[in-house]
Amino acid sequence: MGLHVINLSDVGEGVAEAELVEWHVSVGDTVGEDQLLGVVMTDKAAVDVPSSVLGKVVKLCADVGDVVAVGSELIQLEVSGEGNTPISKSSGNQFEPDAQPNTDINPDSSSLSKESPTTATPTSESDSPTKKEHNNRNTRTTTKTTTKSTTEQPAFAQSPPANTSPAKVLAAPSVRQRARDLGVELSTVTGSGPIGRIVHADLDRYTERRAQPGTSGRQPNTNIDVVKIIGMRRKIAEKMALSHSRIPHITIVEEVDIHYLEELREELNDKHADTRGKLTILPFVMKSIVEAAREQPELNARFDDEAGTVAQYGGVHIGIATQTENGLVVPVVRHTEVNSLWKNANEVRRLSAACRDGKIEREELIDSTITITSLGSLGAVATTPIINHPEVAIVGINKIMIRPFWDGQQFVPRKMMNLSCSFDHRIVDGWDAAVFVQKLKSLLEKPAMLFLED
């Protein structure tokens, strides 16, 4: 038996380190050649790390959230034969990363050429009725719980000056250190010494009280969990910031009477659900977008503001904002203009499942031309969706509710749904935005219009 060490190989030009975001194996697992071991994320892309050999995992050399330098040891496998590393040295200090270049992982270079495929897409919120949990161990790691002392200097201040202004809190160094260890904000402690100087006894009292909250009423919870924003969450944050800072949004909220649409949907589901699959509202909205974009191709587009060009697409590639455990992703249904309602519905179903299972392909996450965001039953009355940069429009679907509707003589209960649509106001004037929304409204209110073949 031998030891085979897999190092983190070069993950891209100028990249010295990458963040380990997922392990797919644990110690003791047997892995096959090309089996996915884990995922690292650089500033540019998420990169799968496959195994180059068949073997048994004996050591994971990094934890999720760790930043791993290129060339450093990532995982150790026990293999039959000699392996690439003498066992005697495996736990020692020295080895030669350059000696076995073929053991390095070679990520598919094509996945590095563009922005990360797992990069999420901005929408006002996201879209899954089956959202499971908020925190995920793969995307967030909780670091040490610390409360900052008021005497701390701001990050990246010039080095400590010779003469520091006296702290507002008066306490000896050992008291300050103990407070830091206890996670106690000294400014919240009452000092019993002269002019409020805090002594050890004050900290004793403070921590005793904190330990028995019942005895002296409710204590303010001064605990602060510092959560590291890593991996996909960081990518989502970056993309959201880009979209929101670059694009001046205009949002239009319109009410849609979906009485007839719901009648139609029910009928179609009764007849065909068993054979063709169930229809939600979504494929109807997709179809109405296709129709509306036929008349306003400038809204089915991607705006390259650096080049100063808008690419208007013939095909309508609709991004579907999807909530996963790791956060928001936007898989893309391609060429919705040629698909039937059921084809689109099934495609959405397939893509969302793939996203949630982490099996989505990079190609299925890029190049959408317009996006739909829906929170299902959580959908609220109105939202302000954030455009999926570099697109120019996003359609938000709000909650379906029965609302009173004035039919000319009396109020009648009616199934209503709002649409909240945002547009890039640099490219889209308010007028055109309103025309687009009205078109969607009229198509959804008279769904027969959706099926006129021209």
Add this chain to the structure above:
Amino acid sequence: METIRTQLLVIGSGPGGYVCAIRAAQLGISTVIVESEKVGGTCLNIGCIPSKALIHAADEFHKLVSMCKSDENESALGISAASPSLDLIKTIHWKDSIVSRLNNGVNGLLKKANVQIFQGVARFRDGKTVIVSKDSEETQIHCENIVIATGSEPVDIPTLPFGDRILSSTTALSLTEIPNSMAVVGGGYIGLELGASFAKFGSKVTIVEFSPKILPQYDEQLTRPVHEQLKKLGVRVMTETKALSYSQPEKALRIDSANCEDTSIIAEKVLVTVGRRARLQGWGLEELSLTTEHGYIAIDQHCQTSMRGVYAIGDVTGEPMLAHRAMAQGELVARVISGQSASWDKQCIPAVCFTDPEIVSAGLSPAEAEALGEVYSVSSFPFKANGRAMSLQREDGFVRVITQKETNIILGIQAVGAGVSELSAAFSIAIEMGARAEDIAATIHAHPTLSEGLQEACMGAIGHGLHL
């Protein structure tokens, strides 16, 4: 190329670097330290320590000289001496022996703590990898954390390049004979410490300072006793004077002075001490693109740079460039890396100027308190009224306490006087512990000592002065 892996790599073994390495190793972190010269850095090899040795030798020699009978000056103590002589080569040898003892000491401490010492020049490959080269051999060191402690180096003047008769502080500490005349360009603490020492050894010393005053970081009250002592030593102080260039054949330093008409000074040697700058070159800073501010590496309250896992301590992080600040930073970083909750919250970094007389400053000066908008009062106690000072024949100087008016919290303490450097601990403890003037006034200070000056100044601060 051999590759070494370690948890912590410290670059530079000055006071910051070696303290960091020892403490980290004590805390169970595998630690490697890289040094291109001897361990101990500027401080131990060519700074604090050797200069203090030289100052001591100069003081001893000067005492003897002043006991030689002359017409104008007779020793009050009734001691007389005859023609003392100086063998500078022996003096320098003695100084070197102290440096070498400390070198060995630091080496021993590092080894005892199980720190791996690497001799050679370090160069970053990336944020986690450093190549150390010595002669033609290269070793790659791969680490989880890096501490940059590369220190600082003397700034030169382009028209007065170091070499031959133009000395840096380093070469001034290794002269083999006392020059007849010496010009010191730069009237900061280094120039004054060394300049006064050479004056005591018998050189004719001229201080050339570009700004209107020497020791510009201290106020006039604090520098006046130094001025008076320089005058007694026959040192000429020329302020608002620019050093232009040096003429080898005439052994003259050309100057341009706003205060006098002289255009040159006779100087066998010129000592240039116009400041120090962070050593940012030669170790691959470019590879890291760390954030710098005003020519120093920017750090946060954990001494972390703009790159995760890369820390910087000591002179390379800027003013005040003091060994004890670097040591405190080094210890802090070791604790941070070991996972302890540590953060820079020091209330003061004392500074000592080993001029004659010495100057100590801890915390805020009156001007700094003013600038911060503090409502403060100042209380001084002169050594003229201190018995110990009289018995030491050094009554020049005083202790000065700056307190917050409302609370009597001590904001700053300064002193000037012979031997007051040893009072610095009392000053910084008072400030670090958050003492009020009442606390110090109520603490018994041994008699007869210069430290009574601190107690008296604090008594004065609360309106209860005794011996004044």
